[in-house]
Amino acid sequence: METPLSLFELNALVKRSLSQCLPDEYWVQAELSDVRSNATGHCYLEFIQKDARSNNLIAKARGTVWANVFGLLKPYFEEATGQAFTSGIKVLVKVTVEFHELYGYSLTVYDIDPTYTLGDMARRRREILKQLEEEGVLTLNKELEMPLLPQRIAVISSPTAAGYGDFCHQLEHNSRGFFFYTELFPALMQGNQVEESVLAALDAINNRLDSFDAVVIIRGGGATSDLSGFDTYLLAASCAQFPLPVITGIGHERDDTVLDSVAHTRVKTPTAAAEFLINRMEQAADMLDNLAEELREGALLRLEQERQRLLVAKNRIPSLVFSHLSEAKMQLLTAKKDLFQSVSSLLIRQKHRLELLHQRVNDAAPEHLLNRGYSITLKNGKVITSAAQLADGDVISTRLAKGEISSVVNGKIINK
Template sequence: MPQTITDKTIFSLAEVARSIQKTIADRYKSLYWIKAEMNKLNHYSHSGHCYPELLEKKDGKVIAEIRSTLWKGDYERINQRFMEVTKEPLKNGINILMQASINYDPVHGLSLHILDIDASYSLGELEREKQASIVILKEQGIFDANKQLIFPVLPKRLAIISVETSKGLADFLKIIDNNPYGYHFEHRLFPALLQGEKSVPSIIDQLKQVRLSLHDFDVVAIIRGGGGDVGLSSYNNVLLATAIATFPIPVITGIGHATNETVSEMVAYKNAITPSALADYLLQHFHDFARPVAYAEQVLRSKTTQLFEKQHQLLNNTIKYFRMVSINELQENRHQLASLRSRTLQQSKQVLIQEKNSFKQLKDLLSAQSKHILMEEKQNITFLGQRLKRENIHLNKHSRQILVQVKVQLIRQVHHIASKERAQLNELQNSLALHGNKSIQEATKKIESQERHLSILDPQHVLKRGYSITLLEGKAIKNANMLKEGDKVKTILALGEIESEITFVKGNNKTEKYE
């Protein structure tokens, strides 16, 4: 009961609380359907009870907030039906339509006692948000912006936005990192919350981080594990969908559900129902590139092998031809050299015989002349002695000595003349012998030089010195005027061959014939 003190009626706090409790109980006797955002479920596993925090927002501001209770039995029943309809349990951050009574407790204050939740309402809220976001994106002309980007031929550098412990991420990485084809992917994880009210700013912030190193990536992959539609409400958010639609490189999603697409999936370049399906999509791009390349490689190897075999046969034929021509030329020159050597030796012998005959004749002539001179001198001496005798000239001893000295001197002169003639004859003989040997040596050197020259003309030796043979349709090119732009020519080197296409020809104005 209230007290009266100095004309003041005073109530205790308990009295006021009980009065409020009675008033509310008398005023709110019925059950009411109330819509609100369940900010936090506050489920306590030890007791099984829940104490949800309920909010109502307007323009992003909280305009109403109240606590509520959901007892264990009611929670189990409602949660079971909620999972059957939405494929997800009750959780934080969802809009609900609940049936509740209004209660006031003097200790715990005002609260709502939740008796039932309409699961279909939560699905309807998602759909309304989804349609509103689609309208806004289409009015801004950005709904298909990301889809219009050019997808890389080989999307190997991936920026992945996901939760590090997500099972969907583990499945995705297992497929791309352990693919049996040996395709190599580079990926970097940008961790983010993927559901709940904080998921939208978290994913948008990580997209901003990817932009800072955009040149390091080919695509962005948003990967989330399985779940129902209620947990996907953040992916219908217009801000998140705008960030994905306007991202400068393709965004692909593997959010992990098989029901209606969210707005974020609609505006992404490609969405897959599971992370595993998204990994298969990337591998397929590598397949689409690798198969034609493998076929082209096979064709190129086959054509190259055939071409090498053909050119090898052509080169062998050319080598055989050059070798045959060289051998024939060498044999012909050897025959000519042998004939020349034979003629040279024969002529040298003839010259030597002639010189020997001339030398013998000269020797005989010199010998005869020497004998003749000696005989003449002897005759002169004899004649002189006889004359002296006839003239009765008496010679004394001194005169006889002078006469003997003159005789000796004449004999010496005869011998000197004979020796000189003999020396000249020997010199002439040596000269003839030297001349004959020199002629033979010169002929031999000439033959050896021609043999070396013919050996050098062998095509293999020519190629080894850095020269090459250029062929057009199997024929050797000797004049640039034989070529035109677009012709395909083959160049034979000492080791290997080169095939090329003519892009420029500089001819010679001189006209020469080559066979």
């Protein structure tokens, strides 16, 4: 049996072998992923290659651009292409192959060809967004009105993702004590089944639209290359046309997926998604507080106005009473005068009428008729008005204006 090698010895052997077999610099085509730089100016990134048909990753390698090279390479590339040196672009770089006993295989970048333009990932994103725009659905979800109180949240995430736990913790421990109801719709957030899994979750939510106010799609950290599942047409089209506002927190600050572009609101992290919902609730609460304060101030102002009005009315009561009494006194005096005049006028009219009646009575009195030459014939004190009332030999008396004559009937003539 040969003497066994330690792991370090084996890695050292690999390092020497690679140095001997691949001693030169090589131009390599690859897509950038997970590009980041630190305070020292070094750039650490990931090179990836995808299958043209399935879009699955078929190769991956760590890369490093040291500060002395990156300080020249980045502005040179961005000025020449107008494209930021960031994840999602396809590049042609000159590299050397490195192997470290502890950190393993990596590529060190020394140069870049700026004529090699944007890669498949960025181009595919542009094409998807253009297609959605042509179909008229690109901004549909953004045009939805976010509920004033988004408390019922449908969450699409991996149940084991740290981001999901951070999201729930942030909601549950908000400083204002707002209540949120969340329901998880589990989905795979990395790998080849991201699209299928998230679409299934959206379908499940769509069957219960009345139960939720908004949808949150969140994912924890991870490499930029793991975000490729969120750059598909079907997923973007479904989210763009979804009837509830969609909030995404699936990437890093430096990443922007197609799904982010069509969602109602895009935030950086799951925690930021929770903060967005809390802020929305705080805005509503502040608005209610302002309305309550305005109502209180309005009520106090109205009470003060009514108090002043009552005070003015109270002060006016004596003068109003005196004024009304004076007016009533004048009305009584006027009524008294009018009554006196009316009674006087009535008495005058009635006196005149009595005088007329008296005159008529006087004119009809027997004495008056006797004075005019008429006479009254009486028999036994009763007035005789017809000769048929008398018989021959009856004694009658005739009353004149002056005196009275007694006679005996000795014949009579009866007029027919």
